[in-house]
Amino acid sequence: MAFNQEQHITTTGTAPEASINPPALDGEAQQIEVYGAREHNLKNINLKLPRYKLVVFTGISGSGKSSLAFDTIYAEGQRRYMETFSAYARSFMGGLERPDVDKIEGLSPVISIEQKTTSRNPRSTVGTITEIYDFMRLLWARTSDAYSYVSGDKMVRQSDDQIVNHILENFDGKRIVVLAPVVKGRKGHYRELFQQIRKMGFIRARVDGELVEIAPKMQVDRYKIHDIEIVIDKIVVKEEDRYRLSSSIQNALTHGKGTVLILDVDTDKTHFFSRHLMDPATGIAYDDPAPNSFSFNSPYGACPVCNGLGEIQEITEESVIPDKDLSIRRGGIAPLGEYRDIWVFKQIEALFKHFKASVATPIKDLPEDLVKVLLYGLEEELEVKTKKGDYIIEFEGIIHFLKNQMESESDNIRSWVEDFTQTTTCPECNGYRLKKESLHFKIDGKNIGELSVLDINKLYAWFENLEERLSERQNIIARELLKEIRKRIGFLLDVGLDYLSLHRPVRTLSGGESQRIRLATQIGTQLVGVLYIMDEPSIGLHQRDNERLINALKDLRDLGNSIIVVEHDKDMILQADYVVDIGPGAGIHGGQVVTAGTPEEMTKAGTTTADFLSNRRGIEVPRVKRPGTGQLLKLIGATGHNLKNVTLELPLGKMICVTGVSGSGKSSLIHDTLYPILNTHFFRAKREPLPYKSIEGLEHIDKVIEVDQSPIGRTPRSNPATYTGVFTEIRSLFAQLPEAKIRGYSPGRFSFNVKGGRCEACEGAGMRTIEMNFLPDVYVPCEVCRGKRYNRETLEVRYKGKSITDVLDMTVESAVEFFENQPRILRKIKTLNEVGLGYITLGQQATTLSGGEAQRVKLATELSKKDTGQTLYILDEPTTGLHFQDIEHLTDVLHKLTDKGNTVLIIEHNLDLIKVADHVIDIGPEGGEAGGTIVASGTPEEVVKAAKGYTARFLKEELQSSHYRENGADGTPQQEG
Structure with missing residues (x-):
């Protein structure tokens, strides 16, 4: 959703009184009152917060914002909620300690929406956690049409009377055999089945297309695939024999579990009929659809090959033989390593001797058929004759050997095999996660998998006028479901997640994205009288999308809820109803309320936050940019995810910012394509990059270091x-x-x-x-x-x-x-x-430690090392969780890193950091499919001048209000004063 420049919020004040919900009822608390909060570094804080307002807690990192919001207010609300349960129920959940606070009055039921990714489970998707996919499963189960996966024809179902009428009409005067299918395409000897058929009084069956009498101890070859049908009746079709025909058909449908076969004796052709969905041409039948038929978390709907994950682990030839210039003796087969006196190498030597080849020959010079045998094994045993005697070579192949080891009970062996596997899209379901039958139920020509991979914008457009494309019967069933689906998709659009798809695994979402999904879900619940506490929901959002997020929070407030947001974003602070600035410093120097009031009152205060908000203080922009080394790192033809054959040119020796709206392709280009290429080149990492054509200029850097926000350790022992x-x-x-x-x-x-x-x-x-x-x-x-x-x-x-x-x-x-x-x-x-x-x-x-703190610990670790000055550093939103003053510190650190001759590449939305970069690369213009191209590149000023994309518009405003600092003769920034 785009909005005009005039709509961008640059000034503030409280929202109009009319937009905020009516006053509280008589006797209801008008404020949340906190007395004596001492959790962590809080210094006996007393604070009154207005209810039914959007309240922002701000202050420098470590000042105590989260201690007050989450560890005090939320913890107390959660504890009180738990106390409403019976002692028996509490025994299963455990008790919660009372936070270090004297008392809190006027506290509503509390819901916390934090930055933590909702789930690490690969089966959890955007569709499942928003419940949109659940409503879609119900819609498909009730209104979709089934099509044959063989012929593509629409499946039909017939009642018993329709089947009888059809046979009387089309087989009049013909000799037919009525058959009940009991085995279709399965192995086994079926001795017990034949005995059971005889006990039921049937003496004939059709086995693999042949009519036979059932002998007392009859059985078939257990290793072959069989089709077995019971002969129910032999009859000449006549209208006067309708009763007999009808009885035989019903009998066949009972034993055939809803399916009957009619054999035309004269032509020897079979015709299929079914109470269930069936393709009359091929006899393929589907079970009646149910919601779990479209669930990839259910055995009734999941693809049998990938078990509903949409991807499989495949051992590739490239991972087994990464360097064909090497011989087998020198370690050309990566899983085996260099030649040793062990059984497998003796087998390979015998194999090579038979093919008259040498294990010292580079693999690229070996015959293709020999390499194929080496990888996939012999189709049959080889008998080798020698002077010493004959012996047999059995060789299963390296790839088959590794596949067998994947089933090992040893964690170490499975971990070893994983080094040679690659995650690929499941060939059976094409990544849709569902079995083929489920993917052949369609509404308006689309199956549920095809819609799941559409971005939210396109999905909303498809559902918008769906009623016009449905039958009258489908419309009656779908009406309420469609309302619910459209409403929930609309909430995702409201919080700026239009570029996501329902298929997207939750584990791949950033903290900000997962938090905004939960926010959209909460708006959908329509709860009233709740206190919501959120932790920087603007993380990962471009300035263009901030407006939608703020409006979503106001909508939640206007329903009749109170909202506390821990936030550093300037627009969010200025749009709030009430702002609490905590500080003045971090750690032991913080923990006090510096100022509290409306945004207008706050900006007049003499605090650090107020100075930055009112532009009395700002992060200085260097007037002269670094010249860099004059060398380029060039990535050519990146096409992963939504990237459209992108060629990325990085001028080395500079601080570079990659910008763009959420979902435009920044992470796909840098984190998923460029970094894995460099990591593999310098450190032989195993992670596969997204598709690209080539890369140039690797010789100009000596290593790559990614400084991300993952934890520095997962146990309390790490620090x-x-x-x-x-x-x-x-x-x-x-x-x-x-x-x-x-x-x-x-x-x-x-x-x-x-x-x-x-x-x-x-x-x-x-x-x-x-x-x-x-x-x-x-x-x-x-x-x-x-x-x-x-x-x-x-x-x-x-x-x-x-x-x-x-x-x-x-x-x-x-x-x-x-x-x-x-x-x-x-x-x-x-x-x-x-x-x-x-x-x-x-x-x-x-x-x-928060994600931002962990990232800065990593950054400090890299800064303390003695480097060569030719390192490429990649940072992903390092301003996350940082106050304006902290960003000022961070900027100085990044300048120092770049001044040593290194290249610092930053994926960033924060304009304070973008404006001080030497080079900006803006990707877009939109998110999802409408993105994936480089819109503009150059200095911040050049990007503004190009006036393409959304970043230029907001960067122009930022530069106009910026403070500048002079630069030294060499172009390196020098602090004023």
Whole structure:
């Protein structure tokens, strides 16, 4: 949904009173009142928030916004809800601890919508979590028409009377045999079946097209495929024999489970009739459709080849023989490695001897038929005659061998085989996930799979006037279903997700996308009187799409709900009804309400946030851009997903921003095409890039590093100190202390992950897990070390009066001062401080870091390394979760990284970062199928001048209100003053 430049929100104020729902009822609380909030770094906060308003919490990263919104208000709301359950019900769910707050009054039922991806399950899709696909399954089950997957003809179903009438009309005077099919295309000896048929009183059957009498101990070849039908009756068709014919047909339909075969004796042709859906030409019958017939999570609907996943793991020739210049002796077969004296190589040698070839010959020079045998095995045994005697060669082939190993019970073996597999679209269902019968039920010529892969815009257009294309009967059934489907698709459009498809797996969505899907689902529930708390729903949204998101939040508010949004987006803050700025700093320097009021009141305040919002302060734009190295990295012909034969030119030695509306193809081009190519080239990674033609200029860079927002560790044992490697240096320092040397302590003594210096009661975790049987496990500080992780002897070794535990509990900011005389340690800690993480502790659990914080830890780790100046860094939305002041810090860090001669490539929507880039590449113009092309490229000013695409429009406004800084003679940015 596009909107004019005039519609872009640049000024603010509260929304008109008329747009906000009516006042609360008499006696109902008008405010949410928080007293004495002390969770994490909050400093005894007292705060009153208006109900039925859109309230934004803002402030620099680590100031305490999430502590107040999620860990205090939401946690208390959730706890109160749990207390409404019976003691018996609570015993299964476990209790929730009361947050550290004196009291909260006026609290409504609370729903939290966070950035976490809803599900990692490959079976969970946009369609399933929004329930749109569930309504579509019901629609297809009730109104679709079935077509034969063989002839393409429309399937028919007939009643018993229709079948009899048809036979009387078309077979009048002919001799026919009425047959009941009981076995179709299956192996087996069927001895018991024949005995059962005889007991029912039938003496003849047709077996594989031949009429036979059933002998007492009759059976057939168990290894062959058979068709078996019971001979119900032999009759000459006449009107006066209608009763006999009707009885025989009903008998046949009963034994044939709704299907009857009529054999024309004179022509020896069979004709199929069925109570179910059937193709009369081929005899193919479908079960009556039900909603689960169209579910890829049900055995009734899932494709039998891929089990409803839409893709299969395939072992490819390229993965088994990656380099055909190598010989087998030198490791040409990747799974086997170099030649060793083992059985499989002896088999290969014998095989090569028979084909008169050598294992020392490069694979590219071997005969094609020999390579085929090597990969896929011998069709039959080879008998080899030698002077020493005859022997047999049986060779199953490397690919068949690996496929067999995929079924191994050993995790290690399966993991080893996965290195040689590639994920490909299922050839049976073409990625639609459903069995072929389900894909041949159609409405207006479309099956449910074809619609699932359409983007939401096209899907909405297809459903818009569907009634006009349906029959009267279909219209009556579909009317209510279509209303529900259109309404839910409309909600997805409202939150800017028009480029997604229902088929899209949820695990591939960004945090912002999954959060907006849940927001769309909540709007659809039409709940009233609820408090919604959201965590940066604008993440991943282009400025063009922000307007739709803000309107969606206002719609949710106008239904009669209260909304709290933790947000840094300027438009969102200015469009809010009420803003709470928390700070003034991060960590121990934050945790206070700096200002609270309407956006107009807030911008007049003298706070850091107000200065940025009112343009009194801004991120300076360098007047002169970096010249770069003059070299290019050129990716030619990228066609993955929605990319339309894109040629990407990256000028090296510059800071480059890749922009574009959501779903335009940025991630497809950079994350899914360029990065896997470079990663495979430099580090022999296995991940396959999306399709492309060629790449040029690899010789101009020496490595690629992707700094993403994935966690730095998935267990509480991981922390910034261990991830950056500074903990190794700290442990070495402690091991060099006189006290440690006297005691003979090595650096390992100061590790909480190995035996020796750690507390063995909690194994260095600092916490003990108490199993509570029916209740969830409880974590309590270890009673031996009291959460310190180490034993008493280790803690007696001190540096400047601090033990190893004291160091882990230090904030990064304190550690910079503490280790000022330790250059090896200081270099790494200082970079953590420079990227704005001074407020986190060195030993903070990785599981408590946000995606943006994890990304900055990684960035700091890379900055602290000594580099060659020819590295390509790829960052995906590094401004996520960052306040304007933090973005200012981040910009300086990225400038430093680029000034060393590196190339920094950033996928970004934030205009503050885009405007300071040396080079901008805008992809679009729209999302989904309407995107996938490079709309404009050049300096930010050149992109604005080109006036193509949506980015240019918003970037122009940003540059007009920007602060500029002068540059040095070499073009590198120099800070004013």
